[in-house]
Amino acid sequence: MSNAFSKEPDGNEVFDDLGDRPISPHRNLVTPEGLMQIDGEIERLRVDMAKAEKAQDRASIAKVSRELRYWSARRVSAELVHPIADHSEVRFGHKVTLKLADGKTQTFRIVGEDEADPAHGSIPYVAPLAHSMLGKSVGDVVTFHGEAEIIAIA
Numbered sequence: 001m002s003n004a005f006s007k008e009p010d011g012n013e014v015f016d017d018l019g020d021r022p023i024s025p026h027r028n029l030v031t032p033e034g035l036m037q038i039d040g041e042i043e044r045l046r047v048d049m050a051k052a053e054k055a056q057d058r059a060s061i062a063k064v065s066r067e068l069r070y071w072s073a074r075r076v077s078a079e080l081v082h083p084i085a086d087h088s089e090v091r092f093g094h095k096v097t098l099k100l101a102d103g104k105t106q107t108f109r110i111v112g113e114d115e116a117d118p119a120h121g122s123i124p125y126v127a128p129l130a131h132s133m134l135g136k137s138v139g140d141v142v143t144f145h146g147e148a149e150i151i152a153i154a
Helices: 032-055 058-077 128-133
Strands: 028-030 078-080 095-099 105-111 122-124 141-143 147-153
Touching: 028 032, 032 058, 032 078, 058 078, 105 128, 105 147, 122 128, 128 141
Parallel strands: 028 078, 105 122
Antiparallel strands: 095 105, 095 147, 141 147
């Protein structure tokens, strides 16, 4: 068949039907900071959408629409967990300091999935390390690069 009768995408059509981002099956627990991050992301995306619509940039509209659907769904399902003042055991939102087998220490904050940033010390509550720490107290041992002792909860 001659390619004169086949329509080649012009670049923009590739983005017309972006599938939705997958949404975690876990509860959407968020810290107050996490909720503010979601709200900030939605506001930023609304501004981006207005710019894309003004420019009639179909590819950008499709990308921003996809992100806006994701963050709007995450906002609707967000379950705000206020800080728990009792630091006798590890809970959602707490910072936990571990003493590693080599004597070094490392601190993690247990947060919601969307606000997690392991490179900066925050891990999602659904991560195996977070699961191993939840409900534990100072002096308890968890598995992290060998055995690690919980030495502080804040």
